[in-house]
Amino acid sequence: MTVTVRSFAKINLGLRIGAARTDGFHELLTVYQTIALHDVIRVSLVRGSGIEIHCDDPRVPKDESNTCYRIVEKAMRALKGRGRVVIGIEKRLPVQGGLGGASSNAVATLLGLERVIEKALPAEERLRIAAEVGSDLPLFLVGGTVLGIGRGEQVYPLEDLPGTACVVVTPEVGVSTPRAFAEWDRKLTVPGASDRMVELGRGFSVWLSNSYSGAPFRRGRAENPLLELVRAGIKNDFEEVVFPEYPELSEAKDALERAGAKYASVSGSGSTLYGLFASKQAARVAVPRLRRQGWMAQATITLSRREYWKRSFAV
Numbered sequence: 001m002t003v004t005v006r007s008f009a010k011i012n013l014g015l016r017i018g019a020a021r022t023d024g025f026h027e028l029l030t031v032y033q034t035i036a037l038h039d040v041i042r043v044s045l046v047r048g049s050g051i052e053i054h055c056d057d058p059r060v061p062k063d064e065s066n067t068c069y070r071i072v073e074k075a076m077r078a079l080k081g082r083g084r085v086v087i088g089i090e091k092r093l094p095v096q097g098g099l100g101g102a103s104s105n106a107v108a109t110l111l112g113l114e115r116v117i118e119k120a121l122p123a124e125e126r127l128r129i130a131a132e133v134g135s136d137l138p139l140f141l142v143g144g145t146v147l148g149i150g151r152g153e154q155v156y157p158l159e160d161l162p163g164t165a166c167v168v169v170t171p172e173v174g175v176s177t178p179r180a181f182a183e184w185d186r187k188l189t190v191p192g193a194s195d196r197m198v199e200l201g202r203g204f205s206v207w208l209s210n211s212y213s214g215a216p217f218r219r220g221r222a223e224n225p226l227l228e229l230v231r232a233g234i235k236n237d238f239e240e241v242v243f244p245e246y247p248e249l250s251e252a253k254d255a256l257e258r259a260g261a262k263y264a265s266v267s268g269s270g271s272t273l274y275g276l277f278a279s280k281q282a283a284r285v286a287v288p289r290l291r292r293q294g295w296m297a298q299a300t301i302t303l304s305r306r307e308y309w310k311r312s313f314a315v
């Protein structure tokens, strides 16, 4: 039996890097949002033992360094599963792109594995194993709009925001996340890192509770809370380190804004950028315009938690 799972991408709606920790990670505060762009993962179980990975993309490792391999190893042990696990990765998302592709692939593999071996891990155990493989995995066990704290691995579902049109631009540079964190430390470690986290926390809280706060109607207020991000001043700290190193990325952000994005930002540590648009139509118009300027651009939509789960297995 083969189980097919869609492995969706995420974007970061603001990200603040806090203090470097003794375990080599950094404190992080971010809101993750799943989007409809995805890879496809196929999991099957055959006679024998071990793990086998197939992927046409030469940039994807097929050995034990692959996140899918690592999660299967842990899950098979925890589930006392038997057999050889064969994983097929149909790569559509950028590799090292800030969209969480490798992390999402691992979670989709775990979900597929549970179905093929007809055993499921307790939800807490899934979260624990996912976090052991990487900071960006647990969010994909929640989906929709998700608050990420700790090193990004502690995840809390937030109220879903309305589906919002989005354009993703993928410049052809690979940004290494550990290097981007190191660069942040080298250049920008500022005193009061925890104050800066608290400040963004307040920004998130105001942004997300705006529609309930009883504030009088403001002229020109966006219909869609997601588009309020600009007004709320929410930003991704990684821009401070990746823009000077790869000027192409800040050019892509400008291009998205000129093409009509209400909010544009780097996702994760890049190199992918996204723009949020007022309508699907506006996003559709922006894509050919960006492509004419030489950018690789794709239109998509943000996925609510319900949509995320509904579409994951509807292949």
Ligand code: C5P
Binding pocket: 024, 025, 026, 027, 028, 133, 134, 135, 136, 150, 151, 152, 177, 178, 181
């Ligand atoms: O957890 P993940 O495998 O994605 O992390 C990769 C690397 O990125 C870590 O080894 C660390 O260098 C860096 N990182 C960090 N702080 C985080 C997440 C990742 O410094 N919150």
